[in-house]
Amino acid sequence: MDADPAPPAAEARALYDFAARLYPICRSITGAGVRQTLGLIRARIPLQIHEVPTGTRVFDWRVPEEWNVEDAAVLDPDGRRVVDFQAHNLHLVGYSEPIQASMSLQELSPRLHVLPEHPDWIPYRTSYYSRSWGFCMRARERAALRPGRYRVEVRTSLAKGSLSYGELLLPGRSREEVLFFTHICHPSLANDNTSGMAVATALAEWLAREPRRFTYRLVFAPGTIGSLTWLRRNEPRLSRVRHALVLALLGDPGALTYKRSRRDTSEIDEIAAYVLAGEGTTVPFSPYGYDERQLCSPGFNLPAGRLTRSVNGGYPQYHTSADDLTLITPQALAASLAACRRIVEVMESNRRFVNLKPKGEPRLSARGLYGALGGAGPKQHEHAMLWLLNQSDGAHSLLDIARRSRLPVALLREAAAALESAGLLAPEPEPGISAPRRKRPARRAANSKQGRKKP
Amino acid sequence: MDADPAPPAAEARALYDFAARLYPICRSITGAGVRQTLGLIRARIPLQIHEVPTGTRVFDWRVPEEWNVEDAAVLDPDGRRVVDFQAHNLHLVGYSEPIQASMSLQELSPRLHVLPEHPDWIPYRTSYYSRSWGFCMRARERAALRPGRYRVEVRTSLAKGSLSYGELLLPGRSREEVLFFTHICHPSLANDNTSGMAVATALAEWLAREPRRFTYRLVFAPGTIGSLTWLRRNEPRLSRVRHALVLALLGDPGALTYKRSRRDTSEIDEIAAYVLAGEGTTVPFSPYGYDERQLCSPGFNLPAGRLTRSVNGGYPQYHTSADDLTLITPQALAASLAACRRIVEVMESNRRFVNLKPKGEPRLSARGLYGALGGAGPKQHEHAMLWLLNQSDGAHSLLDIARRSRLPVALLREAAAALESAGLLAPEPEPGISAPRRKRPARRAANSKQGRKKP
């Protein structure tokens, strides 16, 4: 695959601008904000949008009633909107039920959530599955409230409707799939997760332009209930998932962080560790976080990792109003997208090959692949060919060879192409992949038994 | 299992007092001292005492003649008892044959064993299988002996009799056994091994009061020939031994030391390493030491570790009269007993579980197991439940989960109980264990195939 032709600065700016467009929308796990969000994404990539009715059984869960907000405020004894949903959608606890009431400040107090340690930030709270209502506000503003009777107005609806999610399928030569999963349920939180949506959308655009060995599936869905719904509806197809990657928190200035799959040694774990070496870190699996929780539950155990910059709970602004558009940067978004593309490039090229001349070294110089004059050492490209020929017994992937040889995947990929052209190397056939472009030489059959001898 | 209700200080004192009662007795691999020792232990726990006749074949060995001592002394030319068994039973080489003789100091000299580097300590020596006699004495006193004729009086008997050992069986729900092995053949050496006998006896009292998953067997026997005899008589039952632990040297001020089994990765090796982390060390297996030598011989290869504080040969007073009641402390004995109990607690709780709702996370909040308000992170107990649900595919034990999650076993045990009560988790059935107390939900059968999918 080729590098994206868009100039980096313009690409970075475009990522940021899209995140900024998504930022103000009041999203939740259902409702108009989710649909508006999916609509903006569909304007760029041909997303298929699914609506799953309220009440649909999803494993141990049910799709909840759809929640929509008309308005919400707390009015002080003077009638001023001292907590105002119109000013910031984080002010309202997610899935608050409708209420119109007057009460004393003392009665109201347990419904007012604050962050004492950050008096100017509004916390983010939800109550999806336990009917309730509440408001979130700055601790400094909470402290300024005088005793008296307050008016509470929550004009929301909780009613039969549906859960919405979007899905894009980009078929490749193989029926094996790479799944990217992005949560779309958080309201005005920039890093969590307008950053993930912006990167995933741009990644989809790039993937659509590239030749593809694998089939790619990008899912934009609410967290937890959305991923569970997708899993339930796609259960028969899960065995096709070769790699899965959850994308979130991709705009903050923290270093890239890959969270390993439950399996810990999935191919994607090795690929991501390779790609991030030097510019990021990997952290072990844990069953808390984003939708990897569901993808990696023991009944599915998908090879699913997660790419973020900072991790959930790993920065002070997390789940507060300070996770705003000043926290994310065009550069961080662009670097995250670039890492996703490099991960895809390694996935695509991570084949196993068979040396078609496995007994001794073949004559590379006779095929124009090697310098003719002996005595001086070989060059990097020649080393790459020697490593490929030596390790290609069908058991070692390109990434295995990259790690053993300490040569870059990109160099090995080029060398493999040269050796394939010369009839010295052939990719191992893979389950579910259509015929390779290059016809395999007839002598392969005779040699392959030797070539596959295991070390 | 609950913590022992005895107040720690009283428990520590009781351990020390029992060691002190055992200390003066002249023990060997057979004879009256062994029987007296077993009698004192049987006064506290219902020990079954076995007598195995002299001459009984035990693999490559035979039960030796029984040895008893009436008196032994060396008298100087003035008739003074310059080496006197009545003063310290270490003065007589163990299994010395009877002799009445006079001889010059020069003739006697090779029979007088001393420790030049510790002139005030009496060494401990034996000659079980090669008929001989001898005395051990302080180097300082040896140096004071004047030339002349000495009278040697060894009034011992070596005659047909029997080898004695004691055994306590505490049945549990499973026929699988945990074996504790303590050697009882050393004379007046406090750490080696009145400490082990005192700790093992108190451990047996505690085990007798506790509910037991496993069957526990405590053996109090002479070293080497005693463990070989027990192995010979119990050979058909050895396949039931799930864990074995040799207890010795548990009263000195050194840090707790666990010696790994020959297998090196036995479950007990993992359990002891977990329990001792932070307060003790583990050392690799070696075929020299106490009865782990026999339990871990290649023909048995039992999963047998050893718990000591200092190791054999690892402290200067080892196998000398300086291993007396000043070397051991109530606090060290109590800490050793506490470590044994914690090891038992982890053994008992180290089950494998199956998540009965393995597809996605089940709704914990709907079952009152999880805070209702979203947005803030979960607490330790909630993390423990998430880890248990995620890892419980039948392949991971509680200890495996503790190590991967870095959560304490005790917390996971509580969380597992909560999940079991809620019908979300079930223990894997184990060979030889009777039915669990809690009836398994009917839906288990349908889900278990998925739940056992290996990572």
Place this chain on the structure above:
Amino acid sequence: MDADPAPPAAEARALYDFAARLYPICRSITGAGVRQTLGLIRARIPLQIHEVPTGTRVFDWRVPEEWNVEDAAVLDPDGRRVVDFQAHNLHLVGYSEPIQASMSLQELSPRLHVLPEHPDWIPYRTSYYSRSWGFCMRARERAALRPGRYRVEVRTSLAKGSLSYGELLLPGRSREEVLFFTHICHPSLANDNTSGMAVATALAEWLAREPRRFTYRLVFAPGTIGSLTWLRRNEPRLSRVRHALVLALLGDPGALTYKRSRRDTSEIDEIAAYVLAGEGTTVPFSPYGYDERQLCSPGFNLPAGRLTRSVNGGYPQYHTSADDLTLITPQALAASLAACRRIVEVMESNRRFVNLKPKGEPRLSARGLYGALGGAGPKQHEHAMLWLLNQSDGAHSLLDIARRSRLPVALLREAAAALESAGLLAPEPEPGISAPRRKRPARRAANSKQGRKKP
């Protein structure tokens, strides 16, 4: 095996003198120089010399025309031999085709190879498979050439002939083979590889005098085409190769370096790492170097390591005229030979044993193998016996036991012999090995099932 009786200083001198005799010969991959070299070696060991005709197919290669040199020089405008093969055989590019011509310095220039960074050294270059000619010279002398017409005289022959290699077979009790491979194709380069030839020849002399468990095969052949030819002609026998070791660069002052086999965990990798511990290093496999490239190609994947001091390309004089007799020392050659012998000794003694009394410890003292008086700790020899008895379940080799016990192989070998004599230990039968010298006790059959129980 016993240590070589030759006094070290004399041995070291003899190694150096033989390397010095080989040094001046103009070797290549074929031709008179190779035959002269093999003749000098055959004067010491009964080498069988093979001649393989030009044109013989060898996997992807063919045996090339034989190359011989009568004379070669470049004459300056004054008729002086400014580059003179008679002065140093490195002056002529290996396999240069014959030419008689006059040309300007400018025309000649691309044929004159120099090392700008080492102006007084002549580089070593070859052009085996691409017809060409050329000269190598000191950069300082090249800079002194004045413009003008130069005469080129290359009086070589390239004609049907044969490739020569030598082979020595030293049969042992087993048909399993240890293969030593030494390249003989480099002209006047002392370390590369008169050092390897000198060490391999002396090693063969020593092996011929020793009792041998394995069959030893020493091959002296040209690099690449020589090893390929040997592999082609011996393909049906390759399954007998238990260990293979390429010997090269064994005279320079660098530390000994073992290059691991492609398999990375071959027995020889473990043996060499054990032998070199403390005095040398091991480096990972790579598919560039000497004939391990061919032996470890995926179609053969032999357990082949390589022993050098400095590695190829790892010292500045490599492949230049500065790799002369001042670079190598008698001491380094002798130390290399000694390492080879120690490797052989460990190979020979690295048996697996079975404890014939696997249940509990056998009575060592009753067999005179252990001190009679108990209480004090055992000595090294006694520890060695305990380790052997404990680990000898047929699964652990002597080297495995050495590494686990941290006892020397030599001590364990002696202890194993004592235990074998006492009927307590028997070597595991090996495929392809003739009956051991010592009759196995009859009771072995009954006990062996227990003894082989795996840990």
